[in-house]
Structures are given as structure tokens and as C-alpha cells.
Amino acid sequence: MASRKKDSWGSSLGVILAVTGSAVGLGNFLRFPGLAAKYDGAAFLIPYFLALFFLGLPIAWSEWAMGRFGGQQGYNSCPGIFRSIWKNRLAPYLGVLGLIVPVVIYMYYLWIESWCLGYAWKYLTSQMSLGMDPATYTTHFTSFVGLQTDGDFLAHGFSLPVICLLACVILNFFLIYRGLSGGIEKVCLWGMPLLVICALLVLVRVLTLGTPDPTHPERNVLAGLAYMWDIRGGLAGLLHSLSNAEMWMAAAGQIFFSLSVGFGVVINYSSYLKKRDDIALGSTTAVAGNEFCEVSLGGLITIPAAFLFLGAAGTVGGTFGLGFQTLPLVFAHMPAGQLFGFLWFFLLFIAAITSSLSMLQPAIAFMEEGLDLDRRGSVSLLGFITLMGTGIVVWFTKDLAALDAMDFWVGSFCIFILATIQTFLYGWVLGVKRGREELERGALLPIPRIFDFVIRYVSPVYLLTVFVIWLHQKGAENLEAIRTQPSVRIALFFVAAVFILFLLLIARAVRVWRIREERKP
Amino acid sequence: MSLYGWIVLALSVGGTTGSLIWCFARVIRNLGKTDRLHATTDLDPHDADL
Numbered sequence: 001m002a003s004r005k006k007d008s009w010g011s012s013l014g015v016i017l018a019v020t021g022s023a024v025g026l027g028n029f030l031r032f033p034g035l036a037a038k039y040d041g042a043a044f045l046i047p048y049f050l051a052l053f054f055l056g057l058p059i060a061w062s063e064w065a066m067g068r069f070g071g072q073q074g075y076n077s078c079p080g081i082f083r084s085i086w087k088n089r090l091a092p093y094l095g096v097l098g099l100i101v102p103v104v105i106y107m108y109y110l111w112i113e114s115w116c117l118g119y120a121w122k123y124l125t126s127q128m129s130l131g132m133d134p135a136t137y138t139t140h141f142t143s144f145v146g147l148q149t150d151g152d153f154l155a156h157g158f159s160l161p162v163i164c165l166l167a168c169v170i171l172n173f174f175l176i177y178r179g180l181s182g183g184i185e186k187v188c189l190w191g192m193p194l195l196v197i198c199a200l201l202v203l204v205r206v207l208t209l210g211t212p213d214p215t216h217p218e219r220n221v222l223a224g225l226a227y228m229w230d231i232r233g234g235l236a237g238l239l240h241s242l243s244n245a246e247m248w249m250a251a252a253g254q255i256f257f258s259l260s261v262g263f264g265v266v267i268n269y270s271s272y273l274k275k276r277d278d279i280a281l282g283s284t285t286a287v288a289g290n291e292f293c294e295v296s297l298g299g300l301i302t303i304p305a306a307f308l309f310l311g312a313a314g315t316v317g318g319t320f321g322l323g324f325q326t327l328p329l330v331f332a333h334m335p336a337g338q339l340f341g342f343l344w345f346f347l348l349f350i351a352a353i354t355s356s357l358s359m360l361q362p363a364i365a366f367m368e369e370g371l372d373l374d375r376r377g378s379v380s381l382l383g384f385i386t387l388m389g390t391g392i393v394v395w396f397t398k399d400l401a402a403l404d405a406m407d408f409w410v411g412s413f414c415i416f417i418l419a420t421i422q423t424f425l426y427g428w429v430l431g432v433k434r435g436r437e438e439l440e441r442g443a444l445l446p447i448p449r450i451f452d453f454v455i456r457y458v459s460p461v462y463l464l465t466v467f468v469i470w471l472h473q474k475g476a477e478n479l480e481a482i483r484t485q486p487s488v489r490i491a492l493f494f495v496a497a498v499f500i501l502f503l504l505l506i507a508r509a510v511r512v513w514r515i516r517e518e519r520k521p
Numbered sequence: 522m523s524l525y526g527w528i529v530l531a532l533s534v535g536g537t538t539g540s541l542i543w544c545f546a547r548v549i550r551n552l553g554k555t556d557r558l559h560a561t562t563d564l565d566p567h568d569a570d571l
Contacts, residue, residue: 230525285541
């Protein structure tokens, strides 16, 4: 289809690490342990692993298969891939979600990435010795992010947080400009092993702390591990925990968001694979890599470390509270805490940048193949759009209103919709028979037969059930935020404008694709 | 930590770590190989990508 030189991966290991890098983020090291601690430790893992096998893994396999299928028809973007699977005029327009989701998430994720870089820099330069008062760390975070008033983040000129944000903007666009194999793949080939090494060093430190405070003998490594992994209250406690519907929701949501399924990235990445490249083993390895980082590293580090120094009270506080307020306090108590604080925030930065890079590629692929822009043109246009969005996020910082609104409506709501569409396309339009042929071509791993039934019936029902209950739980308060907070309305107005812009660009791309098809002999 | 806790920890951490190692070993073993296992539709003589 395209006359342009086609982008491609350098090696199968590169694409696996790139997909793993896209999936591994702050959620693996902060959100998962926080949820496990909140929902009675071991009890949480039962719905978590069930969601992995019936939701996460099947959708991941189907995304890889659809991506490579679309890639063979000459498409790398979601609108093009959907159009190649479903010969319906509506199909490419449904693919708008595969562009809007990663682009909008990038707008606020970039800012969070810059916090990790800023904290890592502060640890490296010994600026994080803030004492033992928990309130100091809360004040520090509030001031770093500018939580108190809108515009506070930018009010201090070229302060460290602003410099870190600019550094992340430049770094992301420099790397994405270098292309798939020269930018994203190289970063992930080096970054992912480095991330694991940093995490293993911090893990060894945490597991060898013994009983750090003799005045609190109950706060020891074993008790910390027990708080994360033990079955609280025996069998009766386990059954009681399992009757909590909210926990099942949280576990499914965690798997879903952690694996980055329904994100528009995996389908784009796999479209660059060759016809006979393996996707069965590659997708399974990427899922295994994500689970290793989440369960084995995140699960062994975060909560045990917080428990060791702060007790059970230190294990709560949400993703940002745990990551940017509690853990810095933990590092203040820890021997060689400055070094391990640096390693920790540096690994979070690597996890964040390998994710943020992946968020730009789907839209760039679309602009290249649909609008005939070259790399420079598409990166410039996307840079302009995303900078405007990030500008809105970092201006409306009070209580992170703009960030939360974008995260809910795009980073959660739209992801559910996109995953449902993808499951429908794979199970019912492409069909499980053709889908299996795609999965098995070049496969280095057999995909169980039951997958066909699961992806056609179980995953959609599971997904829609989780979606409806989740929307019922969270929808009202987020609608209320739109009604009451002008900053939320402005942020969502901008998202709607980008949404319409992409729809118009897709309409143009469809015309271009039609003309090309008509000219074909 | 109770025995159940150790079992949960060993199964979860061992399972995820083991599956990652197993998968990576297969990936590395097959790096650069052109022959594929488990393929059912590999018999297209006109395929230009071979």
C-alpha cells in the first residue's frame, strides 16, 4: 500500500522488550502492591490471576494477531488495521480510539515521568534529606507538583520540576524521531534490563533489612512480607475477602490497565512484524515480563519496605501518595537511603519513559500512512498537539483536576471501549478461525484451543461486566466534577477537540487509501 | 508468616519468575532461526516474505 520505506523491528527480542516496556510502568511498582495490601494480601491474588488468564492474556494474544494481520495489508495504525479487518465504513472511525487513547495519556503521563526524573535527580544530588517528619514529604510533593493552586507549577520559572518536564519532552521527541528500531527498540533493549537490575538491587536491600527499628520489633522483613502475601484471618478470612465484589473489580482493572491491552499500542507494535514472525511466544513473553515486574518485583519491594519503617499505616495512600510521599520517607529511614532512593526513582523513570515512548508511535504511524507526512512532519504535528495538552495538565494542577479527568475519561473509559471493540473484531468479525491461523503462523508456542472460546464469549462478558460495574461506581463523581470544576471542563473540551481533529484526519486518510486501492492494478 | 503465606508467595513469585525465564529461554533459543513450530498454514509457495 504505502510507497514510503516501511518501519520495522530490528529483532524479535526488541519487539518483546518494547511491548514489555510499554506495559511496565508506575502501576506495576505502586498501584499493584497498594491494591494487594488494601484487599487483604493473598486474597487479592485469586481474582487477579483469574483476570490475567481470562481477560489479559486472551486480549493480548488477539491484539498481536490483529496487529500483524493489519500490518500484512499495509496498515500500522488502528484506523487502517480496523478497516482491513472489517470492511465497513464505520471501522476506521472506531480506530480513532487507538490514536486518542495513547496520545491523551501521553499528555499527563509525561508530567508524572518528569516527577520520577526530578526525584531521582534530587536523590542523586542529596537534596532529599528532609528528615523523619511525614508532613515534610507531603509538603515537598505538594510544592513539587504545585497542588495548592492552578498555575503554581509554572509560577516559579525555570525551577527543577519545570526543567525536568522540558527534559522529558525533548528526550521523548528525540527518541521517537529516531524511529522504531533506532529509538524505541534501542531504549527498551538497554532500559528494561537496567530497570530490572535497579529493582533487584532495591529488592536485596529491602529483604536484608531485618528489624531496622529495635523499638518496633514487630516491624521486620517477615512481617512486611506477611502483610503483602499472607492469608489474613485463615480460610474464613479468605472466603470473606473473596465475597468482596469491589476487590474483583479492582483486580480485573489492574490486570487490564497493567498489560496495556486496549491501549492502541500493542496492535500498532505488532503490525511491524513480518508475516511469519512468531507472535504467540512474543506476546506471552511480554505478558510474563510485565507480571514478573509487577508480582515478583513490585510485590516484594513496595509494601514490605513501607511496612518495615511505617507499619500498616504506611501501606495506604494511593499510587502517588505511596510513591512520592511514603517511599521517600521510607528511604529516609533506610541505611544508604539516598542511593536506594535514587535507584528506585530512576527505575520508575525508565519504566515511565519506555511507556511514554510507546504512546506516541500509534499516532505517528497514522500520520505517516494516512496523511503522507514524513517522520519529521508527523513528530512535529504530534509534538504541537501533545504540548498543548500537557500545558493544560500542568496549568490546572490544583488537586490534579485536569490529570484526573483525562485519566478517567480517556485513560480508563476509552480504554474499556477500545478493548471491547477489539475483542468484538477478533472474536466476531475476523473470526476465531482466521484469528487462530494468524496466531499460529510462525508460532513458537502452541495457543490452547480453549482460547477461541474464551476470547469469543468469556472475555467480552467479563470485560463488559467489569466496565458496567466500574462505571456505576465511578461515573457519578466524575460527571459531578465536570459540572462543578471549570478546569475539568477545559481539559475535556481540549480532549474533545483532539478527538474531532483525529476523526477529520481519518476521513482524509480513508479517501487517500481508497484512491490508492483504486489505482492498484 | 504462616505456611499458607509462604505457599502463596512461592506460587506467585515463583510462577511469574519461572514463566518469564521459560519464555525468555525459548525466545533466545529461537533467535535467528527460520523454522517455526506449531504452524498450520505455512505452505504458501508464493509468499514473498519467506
